[in-house]
Amino acid sequence: MNHPYVSLFRELCARWVNRGRSLAASAGAQSRRLVRATLHGMRHPTRRGILLALAALPLFVLAYTLALVPFTPRLGDIRKARVDRPALILSSDGKVLAEFKPVNREWVTLDQISPHVVDALIATEDHRFYQHHGIDLQRVAGAALHTFTSSRQGGSTITQQLARNLYPDEIGRAPTLTRKLKEAITALKIESVYSKDQILETYLNTVPFLYNAYGVEMAARTYFGKPAAKLNVLESATLVGMLKANSAYNPVLNPDRALERRNTVLQQMVKFGKLPPGAYAWLMRQPLNVNFEPQAEAVGSAPHFSAQLRRWLTAWADRNGYNIYSDGLVVRTTIDSRLQAMATQAVAWQTGQLQSIANGAWNTRTGCWPGNALFQSFIRQTAEYRSARDTGLSDQATIRKLAMDASFVDGLCHSKTQIQAGFVAMDPRNGDIKAWVGSPDFHDEPFDHVQQARRQPGSTFKAFVYGAAFADGAQPGDTIVDRNVAIPLKGNAVWKPTDAEPPTGRPMSLRDALAFSRNRVTAQLMQREGPAKVAALARAMGVRESPLDPVPSLALGTSPVTLREMVSAYCTIADRGAYVEPRMVTSIEDRDGNVLADFPAARPEQALPAGAALKLVDAMRDVVDRGTGSDIRTRFGIHADVAGKTGTTQDSTDSWFILIHPQLVAGAWVGFDDARVTLRNDYWGEGAHSALPVVGAFYDMALRARVIDAHEQLAPGRVTPRAPRAHKRHHFLFWNF
Template structure:
C-alpha cells in the first residue's frame, strides 16, 4: 500500500501524530490572533454604562437625547419572572452552568447542521455579544464570526455576573416598531410595564426573538401563536410551568394592546437634527461617541423664544389651513375633472401599482378617481399647509428659534434648511443693495413704467405689478417699500444681475445656486429660509457675514468642559454705510409699504425693517423682519408648489407669513433681557447733523407726498441698456391681478390658478378678511413677483 501511495504520501502518513498536535496548535494560534479584533474589556464596560448625549437649550432646558434606539433600561427585578423563565427555557437552558459557550449544544448544533438540519448553538451570552457589537463581530454565517462571538462571550462572562448578563440582554434586544428592550416591548404590544407581563405575554415576546418579523404578532398572529405555544412547551419541559397550565394557556388568543412607540421629538426636532449632524462630525474628530460617552451639549436655542415660535406657527397655519381646506373642497378646486388633480393621481404610488398590474393609463386613472378614501387622503396630504420659521441673534448669528414644519411627526422635511423655494420680493433688497454699492442713492428716482427686457434666444421678459404702472417717478426707497417690480427690473439692468448675485452670496446665500439673470432680481432662484434670514442678519451686523452658530459648549458627564465655541469670525461683505442705508430703505416696508401690518395689526412701534415676498400664483409667502437684536423670518406654502391657497388676498406673504413673524416678534419684544427700544446705528463716521438732517428730510418728504394731489404722468427717462420703457398709461386705480395673467412655469401641467377662484361672498373668507383687515381701503396691495417662463425652473419639492 505504501509503495502505491508514493514517497510524499508515505512521509505524510509517518507524520500523522505530528498532525494531531499541529492542527489544534494552529487553531489555538488563530484564535489568539483574533482576540485583538474583538471588543476590548473597556468597550464592554462602556456598553454596560453607556450614556447618550444630552442636548440642552441656552437656558438649560432639555432639547433632545441622542439614543441609539427607543429604549428604557430596567433592572432584572423590574421584569416579570415569567420572562426570565421563558427566555432561559427556550434560548439557553444551561445558562447558569456554562461560561459563555455551551459545548454540548455547540457540538450538537454542528452535527445536525452538517446533516442539513440547520440549528443555532449560540448561548444567551453569545447572542448578547452579537447584539452589542454587530460591526466588530459581523453577521455572516462563518467560522470566523463564531470564533469572534465566542471570544467576546468569554470576556463578558469574566466581567459580569449571570444576572447582569440577563439584564443587559433583555434591555438591548430589538422587538420591531422602534421598541428596544423588554420594557418598550411590553408597552408596545401589551401597553403595560415589563413587571406586569403575564406568562402568556412573556412567552409571546420571548417567542419573537427567533425572528421578530416572521413571528410579528401584529402582522402574523397565527405564526406568533404557534411560536408562543412552543415557548410554553419548553417551559413545561424545563419544569417551570405545569402541564395542565400549558394545556389551558395554549388555547388562548393573543389579546394584544398594540401601541407604536414614537421617538420623542422635543420642542425643536429639526434644529436637534442639525445639531446631531454637526455633533457626529465633532465627536468623530475628537474620539467621542455621542451615544455612549454622556456628552452634554449646550446650544444657542432659547427655550422661551422657541415656545413662542411653535405657538405662532401652530396658530396661524391653523387659520390658513381652514382657508385651504375650504378653497380645495370637492365642489370647487378638488374636482375629478381638474387636470392638476388628475396629474397628482398619476404621480401617486397607487397609480403606479395599478399600471404594474397591467391596467391601462385611463383605466387606472378612472379607478383611482372613484376611490373616495384614496382621493381624500391625497387631498389632505397635498393641500396641507406647511411653514418654516427661524429667529437669529444678528450680533452673533446664533440660532434662537427654529421651526422646520408644522408637525415633525407628520412632515419631518425641514423647511428652514432643506427646502429651497423661490423667495419672491424678499430677494429685492439685494438688488437695491447692489445699486447703493454702485453709487446710486436711495432718493434717486425711477419712472414706474412697463418695461421689456430682451433675453437670450429672442424671448422678452415683461415683469409687471398687480396694478397698472402709474407712469410717475418714484424714489427708490419707495419702490422698495411698495415692492415695485417694474422699477426693480430696471435697476437690475443698471447694476447687472452678476453683482446682485455676488452681493447675495457674500451676505449669506451661500449654499443655493443663484442664476445671474434679470429675473433673479424678483426671486427666481430657489433659496433656503435659513440663508435668507442670515443674509438679512448680515445687514444688521453692518454688512458683516457670519455663519449660523448653534453650539456654545460641550461637557462630559461629570461637568468637565470638553470644548467651548464662539461665534464664527465675521467677513465684511458690504460697506457698512451702504448696509445701513439699505436697512433705512427697508424701514419703509413696515412704515408704509407691504409690511405695514407689523405696526398696524401687531402694534410693534420699535425700530424694525423688513420685506415681504410672494411668488407666482401665490405659491410661496415670505416675510423677514429685522430688529437690532433679533431677526425673524417665515415661509408659508405647500410642499408641492403647484398647490396654492387659491386666494390673491390670503396668498400674499403679508397675509400668510407676516402674521407668524408679527406674533412671534410682538411677544419676543416683551422680554426684559431684550433691548426692544434699541435702534439701528448709523456708521460711526457719519456726522450727527447729517443723520439728523437726513431723518428730518425723510419726514418732510413723507408728509409732502401724503398731501400732494395726483399730477399728470411725467415723461419716462431715457432708455437704459437692455431696458425698453413702454409708454405709460394714464394713472388708474390698482386692479387685482387676474389669475391667468401669467402661467406657471411647469411643463405639461395647467396652472392651478386656472381653476375658478373662490366665491367673493364665501363666509369664511369674509369673516377672515373682516377679522384681519377691517378697513379694506388701507389693506396693502398684493406683492406679486412675476417671472419669465424661460428663465425659471420648478422649485425643489419636499419628498
C-alpha cells in the same frame, strides 16, 4: 564599452538568471510532486495521515481564532456598550431640547423587568446560562452533530446573541466559521467584563422588536400598554417567543403563530422548572390579549434643529474620539427655549388657519377630482398607478379605477395639500440661532423647510439689489421712472417684469419702490448694478450655500435659496453690514461638567458698508410702516423699531416674510411641498397674508414676554414710530412663557 568589470558583471548576471530558472524549475517540480502526493493521500488515506490531519486541525482553528481577536470589539468598547448615556442637548437657558439615543429605547435595570421575562428567556434561549462562560460547549457539540446530520440547530448562548446584537457590523450574521469564531471571542470578552445579571440586563435592553421598539421596556409598552416590570407570565412568554423571528411571531399580524410560539415558551419554562406543570394546561388556553400601541420616539421641543445638530455632533465626536450615545456629552446650544416655544406656537396657529383655506380649495369636488389635469398627474406618480399599469390597464382606465377608490383619493389629496412652513430666528449680533421650526409637525413632515428646502425667495431678494445700489452711493430718495421695461437676454429672449398695478410713468423713489415692492423699478435698478454684483453681495451677506444664477430676473428672487440663508443675510443688514456665521453650539461638556470644547461666535466679516446697511434699514422700515408689511403695525400692534420685507413668487407658490430687530431677526416661509399646489387665492397666497402672521405673532409674544427689548434701536437717533390705529387688532391667545 568593453571594460573587464562590465564583462564580469554580465557573466555574473547570466549565472544568476540561469540559477533562478533552475531553482524555479526545481520548485515547480517539487510543487507538482507535493500536489500529486496530497491528492494520492486523499484518495488513499493512511492511519498516520489521518492522525496528522486530525492533530493539525485544532492547531489551525486555534491559530485562525487568535488571528481574529484584533478584529473583534475591544474590552473598552464592550464596557461602554451597556452604559446608555446619550448626549444631552440643552437650550441656552438650560432646558433639555433632546437626548441623542441610537434607537427608540428606554433603558431599565434588571429589577425593573418582570422576573417572568428572565425565566422565559433562560428557559427558551439558554437554560445553562449560569453554568457556562459565554460558550456552551455541550450545545455547540449538539449543534454540530445536527449540522452533520443535515438538521441545523442553533448553538448560540444568550451572551453570543448579545454579541451579535451589540456588534452586528463587526461580527456579521452570515453562517460562516469566521462569524462564529468572532461571536465566540466577543462572548468570552463580554463574560470577562460583565456579571451574569449585567449580561441579562444588557441583552433585554438591546434586543430589537418590531415597530421601532428596542428593548423589553419599549416592547412591553408597544404590545401590552404597560411597563416591563408589570408583565405577567403570558405576556413575558409572548415577547420572548418573538425573539426567534420577530415578523413570523408578530402577535399583531400573525396572532395564531404568536400564540403557538408563546405556548412553546411556556412548555420550556415547565421543562426547566420555571413554571409549575399544573399551570400550563390553563395558561395555554388563554388568549394573547395584545394591547397594541406603537411608541413614538420623543423628538423634543426643537426636532428639526436637533436633527441638524445630530449630524454635526456625530462628525465632531468622530473626529475627537467620543460616542454621542454612550459618553454622556452635554451640548449647550444657542436655542432659547422660550423663543422656540413661541415659534412653534406661531407656526401651528397660522398653518392651521391656512389649512382650512387649503381644504376648501382642494377637496374631491374642486381640486382633488379626476377631471383636474393636475390631480391626474398626482395619480400618475403613485405606486398604485404603476401597479395598475403593470397589469395591462391603459392610462385612462387606471385613472378611472383609482378615482373610484375614495380612500385612495382622500389620502392622495391630503398628502399633496398639506400646508408647510419653515421659521428660524437668529441674534444678528453673534449669529446665534434662537428658534428653529422646520415644519408644522415633525412626525408628519420631518423634512426641514429651514435648511433642506430650497425655494424661490421672491421679493425678499430685492434687499440685495437695493443694498448694492446704496453701496454704490445711491440714496433712498433717488428716483427711477415707473415704466414698462423690456430687458434683453441671451438667445434673443426678452424679460418683461410686471406689477399688479399699471405703470404710472412717473418717477418713484427707491424708498417707495422697496416699500411697495415694485418689480419694474427694481428690474431697472438691477440693470444699473448688474446681476453679477448683486449675486456676489448676496453671497457675502449670507447666501453661501445655494447657487445663484446671475441673470436679470435674480432681482425678483428666481434662484432657490434656503430660509436659513436668507435670515442669516438679513442679520447682516441688522448688524450694519457685518456678516456673522450662524452658530448652533456654544460648548460641549462631559457628564461631569468639564468643558471639552468651546465654540465662540465667529468673527464678523464686513459684507456691506455700514453706511449702505443703515440706508437699507431705513428704507425697509417703510415696508412695515406703510408698505406691504404694514400688518406688523396695524394687525399685530408691534411698536418696536423693526424693518422687513415681504416676498411672493409667481402664482403665490412661495410666501416669505423676514423682520429685523436689533436683537432678533426672524423669517418665515409658507407653501406646499409640491410647488404646483397653491392656496388658489391670490390674497391668502401673498407673503403679507400667509408668512407675515407667523412672524408677527412670534414678535408679539417675544416683546410681551420681554425676551427682546422693545426700546432697542436699529440705528441711533431713530424715534420709535407710533403704531397706526389697528383696524383689526390681532389677539394671540395663549402666552405661557
